[in-house]
Amino acid sequence: MSQTKRLSAEDLQNIYRSGENLVCLTAYTTPVARVLDKHCDLLLVGDSLGMVVYGMENTLGVTLDMMINHGKAVMRGVENAYVVVDMPYGSYEDCADKAVKNAQRVMDETGCDAIKIEGGLELMAIYQALADADIPTVAHIGLQPQSVVKEGGYKLKGRNDAETAELIQAAQEIEKTGVVALVIEGTVEQASRQIVAAVNIPTIGIGASPSCTGQILVSDDMLGLFVEHVPKFVKQYAQLAKVIDDAAGQYSREVRGRIFPSDAHVYKRAS
Numbered sequence: 437m438s439q440t441k442r443l444s445a446e447d448l449q450n451i452y453r454s455g456e457n458l459v460c461l462t463a464y465t466t467p468v469a470r471v472l473d474k475h476c477d478l479l480l481v482g483d484s485l486g487m488v489v490y491g492m493e494n495t496l497g498v499t500l501d502m503m504i505n506h507g508k509a510v511m512r513g514v515e516n517a518y519v520v521v522d523m524p525y526g527s528y529e530d531c532a533d534k535a536v537k538n539a540q541r542v543m544d545e546t547g548c549d550a551i552k553i554e555g556g557l558e559l560m561a562i563y564q565a566l567a568d569a570d571i572p573t574v575a576h577i578g579l580q581p582q583s584v585v586k587e588g589g590y591k592l593k594g595r596n597d598a599e600t601a602e603l604i605q606a607a608q609e610i611e612k613t614g615v616v617a618l619v620i621e622g623t624v625e626q627a628s629r630q631i632v633a634a635v636n637i638p639t640i641g642i643g644a645s646p647s648c649t650g651q652i653l654v655s656d657d658m659l660g661l662f663v664e665h666v667p668k669f670v671k672q673y674a675q676l677a678k679v680i681d682d683a684a685g686q687y688s689r690e691v692r693g694r695i696f697p698s699d700a701h702v703y704k705r706a707s
Contacts, residue, residue, distance in 0.1 A: 443477055443518040445549065445572055445616045451477060452638040458617075458650030460640055461658065464489055464506045468655065469513030476517045478617075478640070480552065480652060481507045483522040483582070488656040495581050498524040500538055507546030519548045520574050520616075525582040528553050532565035539571045550616050554580040556606030560613075567613040575610045577603055577631075578644065579622025594627025603627060604634045611635045619652070620644040622669075643669030 451458055460478040463469040464485045472479060485506055486498040500523075507521040521542050528535035539551045550572035553562065566573045578593045594600045607618055617638040620628050628645035641648030653670060656662035660675035690696035 442514065442516055442549075445518070448477065448518055448616065448638055452649050458638055458640060460650055460652035461655045462652070463510045463513075463655060466509045466513040469510040472655065473514050473516050478650070478652075479510060479514060479517040479519050481510050481519065481521040481546075481548070482654065483524050484654050484656075488654060488662045494584050496525045496585065498522075500524055500527050500542070504542055504545050507542065507548050511547050518550070519546075520550045520552050521546055521548045523551050523553050528562060529555060529559060532561050535562045536565050536569045536571065539566055539573075540569065543571060550574050552576055552619065554582050556603065557609060560609055563610055563613040563615065567615075573613075573615050574617045574619060574640075575607075575615045576619040576621065577606050577610070577623075578620045578628075581621075590622065592622055592624060594624040594631075600624075600627040600630060604631055607631045607635050611637050617650070620648060643667060 448458060458477045459475060460480060461472050461476050462482040462484060463472050463479045464481060469479060481503065483495040483498040483503065485502070486492040486495045490497075492498070503521055503524050507519070510519060523535070523539060523542065527538045535553070542548065542551050551566075552574040553559065553566075554576040555562070556577045563573065563575065579590060581590070584590055594603055603623065610618065615637065617640055618631075618635065619640045619642065620631055622643045623631070623645075625645045628641060629647040632639045632645065632647045632649065638650055639648045640650040640652050642652050654662065657666065657670045658673050660672040661677055663677050666672065687696065
């Protein structure tokens with residue numbers, strides 16, 4: 437990519453209309469954002485950081501301040517990609533006024549391009565309130581990690597005709613509010629394909645379908661850093677956990693053996 441300015445929502449729409457797939461990954465820090473930026477159309481500051489950065493059991497303990505701080509960090513490393521910040525659990529779903537206030541704070545303090553919320557038909561009032569406040573929003577349907585406790589685990593969606601019909605209806609109603617894009621997570625492939633066919637906005641899949649017009653993975657999963665649990669939909673393009681383990685092991689041996697630091701790594705008085 438050679439553009440001199442960052443992608444806009446209109447640019448994402450143009451990529452979608454051209455038939456080219458949107459490339460999306462998560463980012464949480466400035467150095468990683470700098471590396472991913474030249475490869476991605478969209479970077480998501482995901483609340484998945486609760487698990488892959490902070491070691492939480494799920495995303496429910498992530499706070500608005502955490503998302504804002506990581507959003508700021510990512511924005512410092514981005515020159516190309518469209519940046520979306522997740523709204524964490526408890527910051528939007530109960531009240532439209534609260535959703536707008538918190539979303540506006542995220543936008544103002546991070547300088548990101550859009551926020552993302554999880555939910556379908558039950559959140560239509562929230563989607564509409566955000567639209568009325570001119571807050572660019574990415575929707576997230578299908579499996580919703582923020583509902584993991586309420587649903588008793590991570591439950592695959594679109595397993596039958598009724599579930600699929602509800603997801604299609606949700607996607608179509610959400611589209612009417614003018615969302616930037618629609619994330620479809622953890623949804624049976626056939627159902628995901630039907631959702632994609634039912635809307636005219638970018639669809640970003642994660643454990644969904646090749647038919648989605650974009651794909652996203654948690655970067656730590658894709659890079660083989662978060663290895664406690666590797667979902668079926670993850671392809672590991674590297675095994676960085678092993679690379680780090682090997683490097684740390686060599687460092688440990690050299691420090692204990694007084695090999696590091698050598699003369700090449702210390703400062704000496706000029707003669």
